[in-house]
Amino acid sequence: MSIREITVAELDSANLAAGAAEQVFRMDEQTFRAFYEKTARPLWSYLRRLLNNATLADDLLQESYYRFLRADLKSLEEAYQRNYLFRIATNLARDHWRRLPRRESMQATADEGAAIDDHVVEQAEQRSDLGRAFSRLRPQEREILWLAYVEGSSHREIAEVVGLKAASIRLLLFRARRKLLRLLGGAPAGSSKSGPHR
Amino acid sequence: MKISQCSRESELLDALRSGRWSNAWGEEIRRHAATCALCAEVAFVAQALQDDDVFASAERQRQGTGLPSAGLVWWKAQRAARRAAEQQAVQPIALAERAAYASGGLTALGVTLWQWPRLAGWMRGAKTAVPVGEWFHGLGRALGQSSPGHLPWMLVTLSVAAALTVLALAAYVLCREE
Numbered sequence: 001m002s003i004r005e006i007t008v009a010e011l012d013s014a015n016l017a018a019g020a021a022e023q024v025f026r027m028d029e030q031t032f033r034a035f036y037e038k039t040a041r042p043l044w045s046y047l048r049r050l051l052n053n054a055t056l057a058d059d060l061l062q063e064s065y066y067r068f069l070r071a072d073l074k075s076l077e078e079a080y081q082r083n084y085l086f087r088i089a090t091n092l093a094r095d096h097w098r099r100l101p102r103r104e105s106m107q108a109t110a111d112e113g114a115a116i117d118d119h120v121v122e123q124a125e126q127r128s129d130l131g132r133a134f135s136r137l138r139p140q141e142r143e144i145l146w147l148a149y150v151e152g153s154s155h156r157e158i159a160e161v162v163g164l165k166a167a168s169i170r171l172l173l174f175r176a177r178r179k180l181l182r183l184l185g186g187a188p189a190g191s192s193k194s195g196p197h198r
Numbered sequence: 199m200k201i202s203q204c205s206r207e208s209e210l211l212d213a214l215r216s217g218r219w220s221n222a223w224g225e226e227i228r229r230h231a232a233t234c235a236l237c238a239e240v241a242f243v244a245q246a247l248q249d250d251d252v253f254a255s256a257e258r259q260r261q262g263t264g265l266p267s268a269g270l271v272w273w274k275a276q277r278a279a280r281r282a283a284e285q286q287a288v289q290p291i292a293l294a295e296r297a298a299y300a301s302g303g304l305t306a307l308g309v310t311l312w313q314w315p316r317l318a319g320w321m322r323g324a325k326t327a328v329p330v331g332e333w334f335h336g337l338g339r340a341l342g343q344s345s346p347g348h349l350p351w352m353l354v355t356l357s358v359a360a361a362l363t364v365l366a367l368a369a370y371v372l373c374r375e376e
Contacts, residue, residue: 003271003278024279029272036268044265045251054258062266066275130250149244150251152215174201177243184246 003066004059025069036065039082042151043089050093050142052135060096064089079157086151086161090143097139133183141176148173204236214244290371297364304357 027035043064047057067088073081134142143162147153155173159166210219210227218224219241231237258264310317 003274006274006277006281024276032272033268036271040265040268041255045254048254049247049250054254058266062271062274065271066278069275070279130246145243146247149211149214149240149247152211171201177239180243181239184242 003062026073027069032069035078035081038078039085040065043085046086046146046151047089047093049134049146050090050139051096052131056096060089060092063092067092083153083157083160086147087163090161090163093143094139129184133180136183137176137179140172141179144169144173145176145180202236204234206230206234207237207240210237210241211244214241214248219245290368294364294368297360301357301360301364304360308352308357 025032040061044057044061047060047064048054051057051060064085068081068085071084071088073084075081134145137145140162144158147158147161153161155169156166158164158169158173164172206227210231213219213224213227219228231241
């Protein structure tokens, strides 16, 4: 049973007035809402870049929260719960890749918005370069890079999410970063302000 | 493989994530990155990814397609969980149903094989056709005369045994759930 099969019409027809629904999960609605507000956007960004597909990211976002709510969590600490949520999302993304033919999983999908002016065109092109380069990384490389450099996760946290030993993350991160740099055309020597070069 | 490390890498990442990188407070760490190859590499990649993140979110807002609300996700999750529980509850019934069909099929097959000559004659409407009452009487005689190793006998026995097992299992599941 997947949350994606539940339609909005089905929700409308069910008796779901506030307080009418019996408690199905261990976490109460209030706590969930607060947790969702903090984690939904970063989680969506993570999934979107992993999968290179915003629509699919929407689907897997909801499925991640559904599985999170049904999980038997060992700790109520927010950091633990956040990590657990990202782990669920990572596994869902991997399940998705496994179902794809290999060639399709390595290609970037058309996911860039319409350009309006020169600045937006330039940014869209840069994003397109990054999207293409990122999609040529292996799934594990994408996961590690995003968690380290966007989410600011520690090596231990990254290891928990991707299911590896913490000691191996440093080397994998180094290699993934080097590979992305190569795909982007390399960083200018000592440069620290400019974005990826075309 | 020796991996180079810089003790200021985490400070650099903090500056990027907090926004200090671009303003006056980040000048010192920017100066360091300008002279440290490793930090320059990290800054380049991290900035590219973070800019991509910011741009994607802004674009989504511009298009007016925000994330689903917490309430919607909550209610959908509740609904999905209840549906899964309902499906799990009817699983023993579905299993019993399938087993019943299978044992019924085995029984029918066994009886058909057993009484094939009689059935064939009846269908042809030939002089070998037997009235229904006499047919059942003949079936009862055949049951008594057949040996246990005879295939139709085995099929009927198997299907009766399967039906009894299914009944016993169903009773057990129902009693356990109560």
